[in-house]
Amino acid sequence: MSTELLDIKEKSLIVSSMAENLIGSEIILLAWQINEKIARGQKIFNLTIGDFDPSIFPIPELLTEEIKKAYDDHQTNYPPAEGTMGLRKVVSEYIHKKGNLDYSPEEILVTSGARPIIFAAYNTLVDLDDIVIFPVPSWNNNHYCHLTRSRVITIETSPENNFMPTAKELKPHIKKATLISLCSPLNPTGTCFTESEIRNICDMVVDENIRRGENEKPLYVLFDQIYWQLTLGDTQHYNPVVINPAMRDYTIFVDGISKVFAATGVRVGWGYGPKRIINKMKSITSHMGAWAPKAEQVAVAKFLSNEKAVEEYLDYFKDELYQRVNAFYERFTELKNEGFNVDVIAPQASIFLTVKIDLIGLKKQDGSVIKTTKDITDFLIEDAQIALVPFASFGSSPDSTWYRVSVGTCTVKQIHEIMNNFREALSKLS
Numbered sequence: 001m002s003t004e005l006l007d008i009k010e011k012s013l014i015v016s017s018m019a020e021n022l023i024g025s026e027i028i029l030l031a032w033q034i035n036e037k038i039a040r041g042q043k044i045f046n047l048t049i050g051d052f053d054p055s056i057f058p059i060p061e062l063l064t065e066e067i068k069k070a071y072d073d074h075q076t077n078y079p080p081a082e083g084t085m086g087l088r089k090v091v092s093e094y095i096h097k098k099g100n101l102d103y104s105p106e107e108i109l110v111t112s113g114a115r116p117i118i119f120a121a122y123n124t125l126v127d128l129d130d131i132v133i134f135p136v137p138s139w140n141n142n143h144y145c146h147l148t149r150s151r152v153i154t155i156e157t158s159p160e161n162n163f164m165p166t167a168k169e170l171k172p173h174i175k176k177a178t179l180i181s182l183c184s185p186l187n188p189t190g191t192c193f194t195e196s197e198i199r200n201i202c203d204m205v206v207d208e209n210i211r212r213g214e215n216e217k218p219l220y221v222l223f224d225q226i227y228w229q230l231t232l233g234d235t236q237h238y239n240p241v242v243i244n245p246a247m248r249d250y251t252i253f254v255d256g257i258s259k260v261f262a263a264t265g266v267r268v269g270w271g272y273g274p275k276r277i278i279n280k281m282k283s284i285t286s287h288m289g290a291w292a293p294k295a296e297q298v299a300v301a302k303f304l305s306n307e308k309a310v311e312e313y314l315d316y317f318k319d320e321l322y323q324r325v326n327a328f329y330e331r332f333t334e335l336k337n338e339g340f341n342v343d344v345i346a347p348q349a350s351i352f353l354t355v356k357i358d359l360i361g362l363k364k365q366d367g368s369v370i371k372t373t374k375d376i377t378d379f380l381i382e383d384a385q386i387a388l389v390p391f392a393s394f395g396s397s398p399d400s401t402w403y404r405v406s407v408g409t410c411t412v413k414q415i416h417e418i419m420n421n422f423r424e425a426l427s428k429l430s
Contacts, residue, residue, distance in 0.1 A: 022146055026393040034387040045410060045418045046387045050187060050259075050351060052408035057262040057320070060313040062306060066299035067266075079294035081286035083110025083270065087301040091270055094304050095255070098229070100242050103272040109282050110270045110297060114226050114256045116290035117271035120281035121252045122148045122179070125220050130178040135165035137394030137402075139187040139224075153177065154395060159402070162191035162345055163354065167200035174208050174219055183224035184238075185231065185349035188394050188404035190325065192231065192348050195238050202244035209250060221247065224254040226269075227350040229314065232322045235348040249274055252281075257300060259351065261313065262408070268292040268300050324407035324415060325353045331419040340426050351408045355388075358401040362429040370429075373401060384425035386418055 031049035038044055058064070082088070088105035095101045111117050122144045126132060132148075134141040135155045145152045153173045157163040164186060174180070182201075184193045193201075201221075209218045221240055228237045240247040256269025269292070271281065285291070304310060325347035332344035332355050343356035359370045359379065370376055373390050380386050388403040396402065410418070 018146065018149060022143070025140070025143070027389050030387070030389060030393065034381065037381070044381060044385050044387050045414065045421075047406050047410065047418075048387050048389050050406050050408065051264050052262040052351075053410075054262070056411060057317070057408060059261055059263045059266065060303060060309060062309040063261060063263070063266075063299060063303040066302045067296060070295035070298040073298075075295040075298045077294060079291050079297055081291055082282045083108065083291065084294065084297045084301065087268075087297045088270075090301040090304045091272075095272070099239065101239070101253075101272070104275075107275050107278050108270055108272045109278050109285065110268065110292055111285050111290045112267040112269070112292045113258055113264075114224070114254050114269035114271075116285050116288060117252075117254050117256075117269055117281070118144055118222065118224070119147070119288075120284040120290075121222050121254070121271065121273075121277075122150075123284055124277055124280045125179050125222075125252075126150045127178070131173075131176055132179045132181060133170060133173050133177050134181040135163075135169075137163060137188050137391040137396045137400075137404075138181070138183060139394060141181045142395055144181075150178075156397065159343075159345065159354075159356070161197075162348070163189045163402075164191055164193055164197065165201075166197055167204045170201065171204055174204065177219055178217060179220050179222060180205070181222045181224070183226075185225075185227040187224075187227070187350065188352055188389065188391065189345065189354045190348055190350040190352035191345060191354065192235055193238055195236070195243070198238045198240060199243050202240050202247050205240075205250060206244060206246045218250050221251045222254065223251055226254055226256055227259050228255070229260040230318060230321065230351070231349040232318060232325065232347055237349070252277060260317075262317065266296055266300075268296050321351055321407065322347070323412050324410065325351075325405075327412055327415045328353050328355070328405055328407065328419070331415070335419075335423060335426070340423075342426075351406055353405040353407065354402060355405055356402050357388075359426075359429065360401065365428050373398060376401060379425070380422075383428070384422045386422055 034044055034046045087110055088108045091108050092103055092105050126148045128149050130150050132145050132150045133153045135157045155165045155169045157165050205219055223240055231237050240251045252273035254271055258264045329344055329347055332342055335342050341358045345354040347353055359376050362370050373392055377390055391400045391402040392398045
């Protein structure tokens with residue numbers, strides 16, 4: 001059969017409008033495109049995906065040992081769909097001790113990483129054509145809204161507020177909304193809510209729900225705090241329920257081990273919130289088969305119960321991350337002070353750093369002019385040998401010249417090479 005006939009046959013296979021218009025993760029696509037270039041021999045430092053190089057950042061040694069033991073003990077049958085009771089008890093104790101949050105095991109749902117929690121929360125709370133509010137840049141909210149056929153209101157945030165949304169920006173849109181999706185520390189920026197701003201947002205949500213009364217669907221907050229234990233320097237993490245206990249009825253948390261223990265491939269995440277909502281989410285994930293592997297659940301429960309091992313790993317890990325984001329911060333600051341049109345926001349948390357690279361209007365050595373953000377991204381890859389994710393991939397304006405730097409795949413020594421390459425490439429522009 002000819003290619004033309006195959007194309008016609010493919011196009012005749014009609015699918016749902018949701019599937020037809022759904023696109024995959026822009027970040028993962030970019031990361032694998034870069035990896036293909038690297039595999040073909042091109043030298044590029046890939047700082048796109050929010051992942052870790054296991055040869056640089058292995059998971060905690062004790063966690064590795066406990067996973068092996070669990071498989072040796074044949075912990076390979078189905079776990080309970082909501083997560084093993086052993087792990088849910090440990091998570092309950094862990095978030096109480098470290099986060100001052102009081103959630104019983106029955107109010108906790110364990111899944112294969114954090115994504116099923118987000119998917120289940122959207123599908124539990126949001127009806128067809130309900131309104132979801134989220135800031136941009138932010139990670140994947142646009143796709144979860146597409147999957148739930150909800151209506152979207154985006155809040156374009158600003159560098160003056162470290163790209164964190166404010167109550168003032170949210171308030172005009174909340175009256176008819178069902179869900180506000182928030183993340184702190186924020187992916188992609190690595191910045192956090194201040195205590196006063198998260199308090200203002202919580203007060204606003206509580207007041208709105210008082211106005212709605214008992215006969216109207218509440219305004220909920222999905223609060224992704226997957227990076228909450230990776231605050232750096234003097235930064236502190238604040239969450240809605242500790243800031244305003246009345247938020248407990250309206251907040252669903254997203255959490256897990258993937259980032260805090262460099263365990264992205266181990267696939268153990270959890271969410272917690274009001275029991276009625278968590279029970280509905282459990283029903284959804286049970287039909288998805290989205291549970292974490294039983295052996296990993298057993299292992300994570302034992303690891304989290306070992307306070308000494310956890311604290312030792314966190315001390316080491318956070319120090320290593322700070323060295324990296326701070327090295328990038330210092331070098332970008334130097335370039336800014338030298339007069340290059342770059343900027344950077346001081347690191348606060350996570351594995352990310354926010355940088356501005358505004359090269360619009362500059363001319364390359366071949367005579368071509370950089371006209372768009374895509375041109376900047378291509379210049380970084382081809383001329384500076386560095387791959388970063390533009391904020392446009394996180395929902396920001398296509399004209400934004402802000403980028404995410406992810407440090408989980410590089411050594412401190414490599415940062416100096418990366419930035420030397422970058423400075424040399426910038427110097428060739430006119």
